[in-house]
Amino acid sequence: MAKKLAIIASKGTLDSAYPPFLLASTAIALGFEVKIFFTFYGLQLLNKELNLKVSPLGNPAMPMPVNIPSIIQIIPGIEWFATWMMKRKLKQKGVASLEQLRDICIETGVELIACQMTVDLFDFKNEDFIEGISRGGAATFLEFAGEADVTLYI
Amino acid sequence: MSPFDVELDTSGLNCPLPVLKARKALSEMTAGQRLHLIVTDVGANQDIPAFSKMTGNPLIESNEQDGKLHFILEKGAA
Numbered sequence: 001m002a003k004k005l006a007i008i009a010s011k012g013t014l015d016s017a018y019p020p021f022l023l024a025s026t027a028i029a030l031g032f033e034v035k036i037f038f039t040f041y042g043l044q045l046l047n048k049e050l051n052l053k054v055s056p057l058g059n060p061a062m063p064m065p066v067n068i069p070s071i072i073q074i075i076p077g078i079e080w081f082a083t084w085m086m087k088r089k090l091k092q093k094g095v096a097s098l099e100q101l102r103d104i105c106i107e108t109g110v111e112l113i114a115c116q117m118t119v120d121l122f123d124f125k126n127e128d129f130i131e132g133i134s135r136g137g138a139a140t141f142l143e144f145a146g147e148a149d150v151t152l153y154i
Numbered sequence: 155m156s157p158f159d160v161e162l163d164t165s166g167l168n169c170p171l172p173v174l175k176a177r178k179a180l181s182e183m184t185a186g187q188r189l190h191l192i193v194t195d196v197g198a199n200q201d202i203p204a205f206s207k208m209t210g211n212p213l214i215e216s217n218e219q220d221g222k223l224h225f226i227l228e229k230g231a232a
Binding site: 030094104 | 166167168169170171173174176177194195204205208209
């Protein structure tokens with residue numbers, strides 16, 4: 001009987017998008033059955049075009065080349081710069097892109113479930129999302145999570 | 155280094171790509187064939203043995219040469 005990994009992906013920033021896809025793809029490689037339930041801002045991870053950002057604002061642990069006071073971080077260009085810097089660093093260090101990890105998840109059979117309630121809440125359209133995802137609610141997740149060996153809320 | 159059938163060089167790639175690429179390479183091999191996996195991600199020292207143990211593909215040999223990690227994995231029967 002294969003081990004099972006159940007993940008709730010609830011965040012939509014670039015940094016928070018990595019753990020669900022990274023752990024899911026690795027778990028499949030280790031022989032797990034994996035389901036990811038995308039809710040609230042995590043639904044952004046299912047968009048055809050991933051346009052995720054990372055912000056140093058409210059995130060004092062984010063390493064920056066120079067210390068930027070919070071009052072300055074509200075300037076729009078700072079977020080763009082931090083995102084550009086993070087993406088460049090990920091590439092330099094040979095870390096897979098999110099698109100790459102997500103494609104591996106889809107190819108290897110990770111079940112991607114969009115939370116129906118939050119899809120309705122934010123008026124998201126079917127055509128915004130990638131193909132092959134399923135829909136479900138709290139009970140759908142708990143049915144699988146109840147039998148899972150590992151359950152993560154990210 | 156022991157003899158091997160397939161070589162996979164993941165130099166420059168970081169976690170979890172070496173494991174994901176090793177899985178793909180092994181899935182295209184037949185039981186008993188050996189994969190020579192080359193990795194520069196130092197986390198592989200822990201990750202590849204864990205991968206080997208969990209997937210039933212025995213780790214035959216591992217060593218470090220010229221700053222790179224070398225692993226020989228044998229494709230398991232399962």
